[in-house]
Amino acid sequence: MRLIDSHCHLNYEGLAERRDEVLASARAAGVTGFLNISTRQREWDDVIAVAEANEDVWATVGVHPHEADAHPDLGASALVAATSHPDVIAIGECGLDYYYDKSDRAAQRERFQAHIEAARETGLPLVVHTRDAEPDTAAVLKEAAGNGVTGVLHCFSSSRQLADTGLELGFYISISGIVTFKNAEELRQTTSSDVSFVRAGPADVWTAFTSTLPPRAQRLQHAADRRGDCAADAGIDLVEDERRHVADLARRHLDRERHAREFAARRHAR
Numbered sequence: 001m002r003l004i005d006s007h008c009h010l011n012y013e014g015l016a017e018r019r020d021e022v023l024a025s026a027r028a029a030g031v032t033g034f035l036n037i038s039t040r041q042r043e044w045d046d047v048i049a050v051a052e053a054n055e056d057v058w059a060t061v062g063v064h065p066h067e068a069d070a071h072p073d074l075g076a077s078a079l080v081a082a083t084s085h086p087d088v089i090a091i092g093e094c095g096l097d098y099y100y101d102k103s104d105r106a107a108q109r110e111r112f113q114a115h116i117e118a119a120r121e122t123g124l125p126l127v128v129h130t131r132d133a134e135p136d137t138a139a140v141l142k143e144a145a146g147n148g149v150t151g152v153l154h155c156f157s158s159s160r161q162l163a164d165t166g167l168e169l170g171f172y173i174s175i176s177g178i179v180t181f182k183n184a185e186e187l188r189q190t191t192s193s194d195v196s197f198v199r200a201g202p203a204d205v206w207t208a209f210t211s212t213l214p215p216r217a218q219r220l221q222h223a224a225d226r227r228g229d230c231a232a233d234a235g236i237d238l239v240e241d242e243r244r245h246v247a248d249l250a251r252r253h254l255d256r257e258r259h260a261r262e263f264a265a266r267r268h269a270r
């Protein structure tokens with residue numbers, strides 16, 4: 001099984017300074033590809049430069065919804081022109097974020113449309129960021145898919161309904177470490193209630209989340225099982241060793257939790 005990090009920000013401050021170290025440790029952990037994501041037009045060149053310098057890194061060009069106000073003139077043509085570089089393999093991240101509302105909503109929708117138009121013209125997939133903007137996102141995705149545009153809903157945190165809409169339209173759904181957060185019960189329900197929910201990219205999705213964050217033991221065990229199911233469902237041959245490794249990890253977490261519980265019980269009994 002190949003592990004690809006489909007969404008990383010190797011040019012972000014704090015990470016850029018130790019980029020080589022970060023890439024090296026990810027490679028050592030088995031990650032064989034990285035998609036370096038753009039969020040502002042002025043960083044496109046730098047994001048692409050990292051891809052140029054590393055054979056296993058590729059790049060996107062796009063403008064994050066938070067940055068919509070700062071790019072009033074961004075149209076599809078600038079995006080299309082930037083995709084002429086062979087390392088640019090997707091458009092984004094783009095989308096709608098009504099949770100933070102850092103940019104005017106109409107501006108966010110306008111920029112999102114520009115990205116979709118660029119994806120249509122180039123045939124490249126979209127990297128979509130969406131938060132608290134379900135009806136508008138669903139409407140835009142439907143229109144995009146009608147024009148032959150799909151992609152991935154990255155770091156998905158919306159409802160089951162939007163997940164279903166996205167999957168029906170041919171989008172991938174990325175389930176990230178958010179699924180392990182305390183307040184992510186709805187997302188857990190969504191992901192655990194139906195194997196087909198993650199059919200689009202199951203092995204990668206679950207691997208990314210099990211290997212990059214230390215979720216609670218039950219989640220890990222669940223992920224190990226679920227990933228096996230999903231892999232089978234998608235016709236992906238999951239490497240047995242890999243599966244065992246995750247299962248072992250889960251067992252160790254469970255042991256640790258049990259010890260902690262027993263220790264607390266003994267102390268209580270005294």
Ligand SMILES: [Zn+2]
Nearest residue numbers: 007009037093
């Ligand atoms: Zn991002």
Ligand SMILES: [Zn+2]
Nearest residue numbers: 093129154155
């Ligand atoms: Zn994002």
